[in-house]
Amino acid sequence: MTRLSQKEIAIGVAAILFLALAAMLPFVDQGYYLSLAVNITLYAALCTAWTLFSGPTHYVSLATAAFFGLGTYAVALWVDVLPFPLLVGFGAVAAGALAALVGVATLRLSGVYFVIFTLGLAELVRQIVTWAQGKFTTRMGLYVFTDLREMHIYWMLLALTALVFLTGWLINRSRLGFAMRIIGDDETVARHSGIDTAKAKIALFVISGAFIGIAGAICAPRYGYIQATTAFNPMTSFLVVIMALLGGTKRLWGPIVGVIPFVILMDFITVRFSNYMPIAMGLSFLAIVFLLPQGVTGRLEQVWNRLQSRRTAKPAAEKAA
Amino acid sequence: MSAVILGVHAARKAFGGLVAVNDVSFEVRQGELLGLIGPNGSGKTTMLNLISGALKPTTGEIALEGERISGLSAHRIARKGVARTFQLVRVLPSMSAAQNVMAGAVFGRRRLWGEAALHLSHELLERVGLKGRGDMPVGAMTYIDQKRVELARALASDPRVLLLDEWLAGLNPSELKIGIALIEQVNREGRTIIMVEHVMDAIRSLCGRCVVMSSGVKIAEGGVDETLSNPEVIRAYLGDDDA
Amino acid sequence: MTQILVTGILLSGTYALIALGLTLQYGVARIMNLANGETLVAGCFIAMWLFATLTINPVVGLLIIAPAAFAANWGIYRVALEPLVKRAKSRGQLEVDSILATFGLLFLFQGIMLLTFGGEYFNYTFLAQRFEILGSGYGLNRVVAFAAAVAIAVALYFFLYRTRHGTAMRAVAVDPKSANLVAIDVARTAAIAFALGGALTACGGALLSTFYTFNASMGVVFTMKALIIVIMGGVGDVRGAVLAALILGVAETAVASLIDPSLTLAATYTLFIVVLLFRPQGMFGRQTT
DSSP, X not given: OOSOOHHHHHHHHHHHHHHHHHHTHHHHOSSHHHHHHHHHHHHHHHHHHHHHHHHHHOOOOOOHHHHHHHHHHHHHHHTTTSOHHHHXXXXXXXXXXXXXXXXXXXXXXXXXXXXHHHXXXXXXXXXXXXXXXXXXXSOSSEEOOOSOOHHHHHHHHHHHHHHHXXXXXXXXXXXXXXXXXXXXXXXXXXXXXXXXHHHHHHHHHHHHHHHHHHHHHHHHHHHSEEOHHHHTOHHHHHHHHHHHXXXXXXXXXXXHHHHHHHHHHHHHHHHHOGGGHHHHHHHHHHHHHHHOTXXXXXXXXXXXXXXXXXXXHHHHHHHHO | OOOEEEEEEEEEEEETTEEEEEEEEEEEETTOEEEEEOXXXXXXXXXXXXXXXXXXXXXXXXXXXXXXXXXXXXXXXXXXXXXXXXXXXXXXXXXXXXXXXXXXHHHSSSOOOTHHHHHHHHHHHHHTTOTTOTTSBGGGSOHHHHHHHHHHHHHHTOOSEEEEESTTTTOOHHHHHHHHHHHHHHHHTTOEEEEEOSOHHXXXXXXXXXXXXXXXXEEEEEEHHHHHTOHHHHHHHHOGGGO | OHHHHHHXXXXXXXXXXXXXXXXXXXXXXXXXXXXXXXXXXXXHHHHHHHHHHHOOOHHHXXXXXXXXXXXXXXXXXXXXXXXXXXXXXXHHHHHHHXXXXXXXXXXXXXXXXXXXXXXXXXXXXXXXXXXXXXXXXXXXXXXHHHHHHXXXXXXXXXXXXXXXXHHHHHHHHHOHHHHHHTTOOHHHHHHHXXXXXXXXXXXXXXXXXXXXXXXXTOHHHHHHHHHHHHHHHOTTOHHHHHHHHHHHHHHHHHHXXXXXXXXXXXXXXXXXXXXXXXXXXXXXXXXXO
16 A cells, blocks of 8 residues: 555656656747647646545535636735745645635535535635725736746646646545545445544645645736736636546546547637637536536446456356357 | 443433434443344434434433543544444445455544555454455445445444444345354454344344333333333333233 | 615515525425526516517516426426436435536526627616605616515415425425325426426516616526525525525625625625524524434
């Protein structure tokens, strides 16, 4: 349980190689493909962080935009006076603190309350931020001037994605990860085995929220001019849910399988048919529920298992005959 | 006589106007196997739920080794050393048998981790008669084997008190024999057990003492034979006309 | 002060209708319908269209809108949601599935309405006279909308508590399995409850449109409010929903006029948090086991 298996080492080496390869991209292209890659890495980080919590608990969180926006605002408010890395830390702390508050209020209750609470959360935080901004400052938007360029943001997001993966992997090997698997299977058994289910869920939600806050902070220089409506865009939350579920939330790498095609598709739709975006999202949700309830990776796993069992069943049948 | 390990003092649970457990008191001594019996709907399972913390008593007190546990949440009570099985067997369907048992070893009173927890799981699986089956997905197991896994999971936490909620229900006669022998063996190892049970043969052969409940009230307590021949107990089971 | 109270109460009438619609859908049909707000917006647009092209009074228009919404929601339930109810292995799975499916419907309907009407705000003039209550003036349209909402809510109450169909619905809400045992067609009752919920919500929308500026994408905000009212009142609880709607309407109006109109959602949330922390089972709800 504590030592690494050969398979794990192989996967680790492959992941590092892939990461190094991906990091070379800005030397090849700095235009369209880099910008697409930024979006893919951003959503890879967001969806994987989302899945850290929502995967094992099955709680559909729509708080992503709230965490993301807090991260963005942490940078936007103080970028002129404090160093950027510190502000990224601020973003993580602010988002984590919000996650803790939401968790304490809702995670002791059933999933529906949680979804409802997070549904309006981004809008609530946006209203408060806008109100405070109007009350205490005169500007409605904020400029973020840094010497960070698209490729720096790309590298930071890439590093963040790697960090989220590493954290997810470590959690899966920890008591917390084991507790979450038990909770996902049967919460009553979990409680009577001695697991503080509320605490475990809150801890995971805080970790997940903090990562999303970091992603928001990293993206602040990308926007340049920051308004509450873009930072707290509720669409972010929904897109993250769609992509993560499309990929599948049972495995750590599942969401990425959904992220890559969906970001490319989204890019295509927003350029050509921007009016149809809500309809496309609606159809995606319905398609996931009706056609791919376990996500692409879940479906692949099913097919694989069926093939495996057929392969093992065949010789047995031949023997019987 | 050994020390009192669990004391229930005037425990009461009311759901709105319905009183499911009505000021029930009894004590369980170290190493004892106590039967908790009574007709359907008499409040036995509610009583177990009060002890294990699934429900909080409306009034009254439950103490483990003199320390009050009533009012604590279920997971704290589990960590203090109360483990349970469920009326309808509850295993963790996505996991192997060994991982099921580990749940108790990792989060219960022992709080083991890694190799130690895994080792204990395999040892306990062997003890309940599932030697070498640790890697089997628990969903593929038969009903009695799932019950064994559930028992091993409860034992893995090293409980001071083990609560069995109709653990023998639904077993066929030959399985029942195995089940009874298993409980007896666990008890002989010094484990204190409270069992809610409908199978009277099991109560007769296993329990030293039993508590009888009817309509939420404790109507009798004492040695098994004398209690079961108590006219009030017979009346509770068979109704007034037959008594 | 009385002005805030009266405005809040007038507003709460429509809130109550929307919330009653949602509580029927969730309480009886077991579907947490997050596309409920889109039904409301559709109600707004249809009422405006009837008024503008056929000069049908929106209150009379309810006679067209309610049956239409009933039929549409019945169809949605049968086609899109009933398969989920049938395949769900547990209450939890149905909850997740229905949330995701109704998100799909939310975006689908919102997208269609955005394509049709664009993102602009709409309103129309209906009964914009002054009506005096306790010495201050209020829009007559608000008063009429409130009166109509009260009438519909009372009719619903009588339906649920005084008729066989209504009793069947309450039985399904309490326990679908036992309802089935006493020869209630649970699937049909659930479909009817869902459709009825949609009709109530659409009526709420039609009434709202007489005094409120609306647009194609505002549905989610109202879903949110309705959800909070339902939870405050207790799922499936008609009296609770009405009282919670009153509280929400007054609280929103108070915050908007005393502190800042842009903080209404914050007011709603504060109420929500208080309820979640202290009475998650609803104001009249008993602690369940």
